Amino acid sequence: MSDSLKVGWIGLGAMGAPMALVTAQAGHEITAFDMDPAALENVAPLVASASTSRDAATGADVVVIMVATGAQLEAVLFGEDGIAEVLSPETTVLVMSTVGPAAVESSAARLASYTTRFVDAPVSGGVARAGTGDLLVMVGGSAEDISRVHSLLDAMASTYPVVGSRVGDGQRFKVVNQLLCGVHIAAAGEALALAESMGLDIAQCHEVLNAGAAQSFMFNDRGARMVEGNFDEVKSALNIFVKDMGLVTDAARAVEQPVPLASAAEQVYLRGRREGLGRKDDSVVFEMLKKRA
Known part of the structure; x- marks a missing residue:
């Protein structure tokens, strides 16, 4: 060429x-x-x-x-x-x-x-x-x-x-992208954990809700991995979102922009790493959030 x-x-x-x-x-x-x-x-x-x-x-x-x-x-x-x-x-x-x-x-x-x-x-x-x-x-x-x-x-x-x-402008765009991705994965895990706790079939929940207004790429993609439950086949490690949500909150702090949902999602990923799940697939947030004492 x-x-x-x-x-x-x-x-x-x-x-x-x-x-x-x-x-x-x-x-x-x-x-x-x-x-x-x-x-x-x-x-x-x-x-x-x-x-x-x-x-x-x-x-x-x-x-x-x-x-x-x-x-x-x-x-x-x-x-x-x-x-x-x-x-x-x-x-x-x-x-x-x-x-x-x-x-x-x-x-x-x-x-x-x-x-x-x-x-x-x-x-x-x-x-x-x-x-x-x-x-x-x-x-x-x-x-x-x-x-x-x-x-x-x-x-x-x-x-x-x-x-x-x-x-730096490419990175700024990527920070916004990762805010959305990180919040959506955490929200998918939280939603399916709630569904399971209420006795619902999470596979059906995933299928039905992906046909409606709650659908997102991350709910479809990571939700399928959450239903499957194979968190050792790593397509995107949880540690990546520990890093990336840190970049989001750092960038937001630099311009004094509140990002409460991103901050909450960051805490979910930090908890996962602290529990030894950092090298698992990031869909493991579902497993972590559904745990009972």
Whole structure:
């Protein structure tokens, strides 16, 4: 393909691995690094392996970063083996992690002496859609920088609206997205726990209510997992929403915006992690909320 790019890819987790594969399948040259050697093996041979993050980033047109937290983003860029020093002014850094606006703004500012080409593009859609290139990507950055990564976004996403010209605007949109997702999952768990406590058939409850005004993506999707009761088959870990609802409440606090429902949902996820459920599927909130002493 004429617009094939040389891409350094950092982070092959549950979302990062399928995203890297669909990008490679679209004809881009991907060299990846992950702390877990098995993750590298799982994407071979379509995705080449690097022994360090610096090796992955050296000589790349674009470096895609798909890690879990702001601290990990900072370590990738500026840590002991940070990639900043091997970037050129021509390198575009494409951060697709959900790390909050403060983390990407700080990273872009610190990175400016190496490269000013920085695109903030968190993703939504889940693992299955990541594997089919059907994600929603919320893109923030300058038009010139975004134009350099269009072909990558084409491979990974069915839609990638530019939601702002500032680095950080993508993260702001994702914070709003995660507020809705986190509250909806907690509400689904609470609703089905109430249904069971009242002696209702939760499978029927899930089926019937999905046909009415109470339907939501999360009630349909996570509700099905709650009914099934298999919380060890992790499609999205509860720990992710501990992190993301923290980003929501942090962002809200920064602009003095009350978010009482998000705050309540955050407490549900924190309780789940405290009870040792952090690595379970996030639908386990149902199991937690229906517990009786």
